[in-house]
Structure formats: C-alpha cells, structure tokens
Amino acid sequence: MIAFIAGTTAELIKVAPVYHALVARGTKPLLWFTAQHVDEVADVLEDLQLPEPDLWLVPRGKARNLETPKQVPAWATAITRTVFGQRKQLRASLTADGKPGLVIVHGDTFTTPFGSLVGKRLLGARVAHVEAGLRSGSLASPFPEEINRRIATVVTDVHFAPTEREVHNLRKARGVVVNTEANTVIDAMRLAINSTTTEDLPEEFGLATLHRFELLSRPEKYREVLEMLKKASAKTPILYLAGAPERERIERFKWHDLFDGENFILQHKRRYLKFLPILARAKFVVTDSGGLQEECSYIGMPAAIHRTHTERQQGIGGNIVLTGMETSKLQHFLENYESLRRPSTLDKYHPSEIIADTLQQLGYV
Numbered sequence: 084m085i086a087f088i089a090g091t092t093a094e095l096i097k098v099a100p101v102y103h104a105l106v107a108r109g110t111k112p113l114l115w116f117t118a119q120h121v122d123e124v125a126d127v128l129e130d131l132q133l134p135e136p137d138l139w140l141v142p143r144g145k146a147r148n149l150e151t152p153k154q155v156p157a158w159a160t161a162i163t164r165t166v167f168g169q170r171k172q173l174r175a176s177l178t179a180d181g182k183p184g185l186v187i188v189h190g191d192t193f194t195t196p197f198g199s200l201v202g203k204r205l206l207g208a209r210v211a212h213v214e215a216g217l218r219s220g221s222l223a224s225p226f227p228e229e230i231n232r233r234i235a236t237v238v239t240d241v242h243f244a245p246t247e248r249e250v251h252n253l254r255k256a257r258g259v260v261v262n263t264e265a266n267t268v269i270d271a272m273r274l275a276i277n278s279t280t281t282e283d284l285p286e287e288f289g290l291a292t293l294h295r296f297e298l299l300s301r302p303e304k305y306r307e308v309l310e311m312l313k314k315a316s317a318k319t320p321i322l323y324l325a326g327a328p329e330r331e332r333i334e335r336f337k338w339h340d341l342f343d344g345e346n347f348i349l350q351h352k353r354r355y356l357k358f359l360p361i362l363a364r365a366k367f368v369v370t371d372s373g374g375l376q377e378e379c380s381y382i383g384m385p386a387a388i389h390r391t392h393t394e395r396q397q398g399i400g401g402n403i404v405l406t407g408m409e410t411s412k413l414q415h416f417l418e419n420y421e422s423l424r425r426p427s428t429l430d431k432y433h434p435s436e437i438i439a440d441t442l443q444q445l446g447y448v
Contacts, residue, residue, distance in 0.1 A: 123354055
C-alpha cells in the first residue's frame, strides 16, 4: 500500500496528479496529513478532487497553521505521539495488500524530512521522494528548505528528480533515481491554467508574491522591495497577493501607506485554481517562491526570483531572472521584462505518469 504524507497546500497541489495517476492504475493510496497548513486545506482538496485525509497526524481539533520555526517542536511532538499511538494499525494498513509498504513525501517543507523518517524509522516502510535532488549549494538559503531535503535524501529509497541536474545531484544517493523530466506541478497546472476568472483586475498588471522567512525576517529588505514595486506600479499596476505572515508584517510596521488600491494593490492570496488564471493574465511576476518560478518557466512568463540562491534552474537564463536580492537586478527586470517572454511548454511533460509507471514497475501498484 502507498501512503502520501503531506502537510501544506503546495504539497497537496503537487502530489494530487500523482495520486490520480495511481488511482487510474487500480490502486487507492492513503493520504496522511501533518497539518502544516490548515486554513485552506478543504478548498484545495475540493479543487483537486482529493479525498479527505485518511489520517490527520496532528489531531484535527488541535491543528493550527505552522507559521514560524518556533512552532516546529510542538508540531513534531504531536505527530510522533499520533504515530506511536497508532503504530501497529499504520504498519498493518501499509501492508494490507500484501505488497511492501511505501511512503511518498514531496519537496522540502518540514513535513518532508519528518514524514520520511516516520515512514522509514517508525513504520518500517520504504520511502519515495517526489521533487528530489534540488540543491541551492547553501544551507542557509533557502532556510530551512535546503536542510529539509538533504535529510530526506538520506532515508529515501526511490528519488523522483525533476531534471537531469537533480539526477546528477543524487549520483551518490542510495536507492533508485528516476528523471521525471519536470515537476509534477505542470500536471496540476494543466487542470486550471486556462480557466476563466471573474476577478475585477486591471486590464494589464504585474503579479507579486513575497513570503519567504529569509525576506520577512529582514524588515529593511522587505520594505526595500515593496518600495521598488510601488514605484514600478506607476507604469504598470502590480497586484501583491499576501498570506497571513506577510500581512502581519505589513500591519506591525504600519506599511499600509505603500498600497494605494489602484496601482499597487494588496490582496489576500488565492486558492490554487483561482490563482492560476490570474497568473496567466499577468504581464510579469516578482516572487521568492521556488514553486512559482517553475510555473512561470513552464508557461514562459517573465519572472524575477528575489532571493540570494535558488535550488531550481528552470527558466534561469531564459524568462527567469535570479536577483540575488540585488535591487539593481530587480530594477532592470522591471524595466525590461517583456523581452524575456518565452513560448509555453505546458503540454510537453507528464511527470506524474512517469512516477506512476515507475511505481508499478517496482511492484508498489
């Protein structure tokens, strides 16, 4: 039996196509949820036609959004308590079909290493890692993602790497390494990218999402990039979609004066199927999201990745610019983004099918 261990809305989005590909091959995977994200989970499950999790590893009544590293110890303790309390039943469910148990984790959140260790050390299962092998070359950037994925690599048995670069990064890893040719988000994107939207948006606009700890924890850098976006919005309106942590910072530092509601527009971030049609209409993107970097690379959208390092190479040197947190590079992008636009490759790759076929060949389906 296969069990997905996921904990964030982004993980659910990226494992959903794999889940459905496995169902199409005649198996019904389990879904165990660690509740790193809670508030938008029901919407994401509905949008992606995923079932309610078979098990909340943090009891649902006690689950809260995991927003700071300080919350991790209590969150990890709650998961450990659940697993130990139900260890016998969980082991039995993983081997109920008479085949070896397999736990699938994704990406580089706190759930990734913790889920892989739970599967391997506590439940005796084998572990598959989707979106494996990404490396930025710096343990501090992005933090803690770079550490999370390196821990997961140590206990993974089947590594699903999105490109040949990640395959090379895993050349010394134990277990099977498979090149999926792209990130599974491309399969999720095809479901929604061309959906219509009734959003009241400017005729032309840029899109911004800035949310990483390495930026939010440095108020002077966060303010600096917001001021640059405000200035650029005089030429092309910019929509800044902010989650709870970003809005808390803006409220704390009383930065609402930066947003005028007409050119530089602050709004709540959207659920995935509502976000993608907005992304498709944008003229450009400014973000610190690795996932959004990949999405932009696949549709040829000009995007500035405002980070010092990125573990992903998709689009770099083409439609994607890594600013290195340098304002001069961001400014140059904002003045010249249209020259970076590229054709879409959205229909070229089908990584979820490669993953499902591999698991079938290995006897897990």
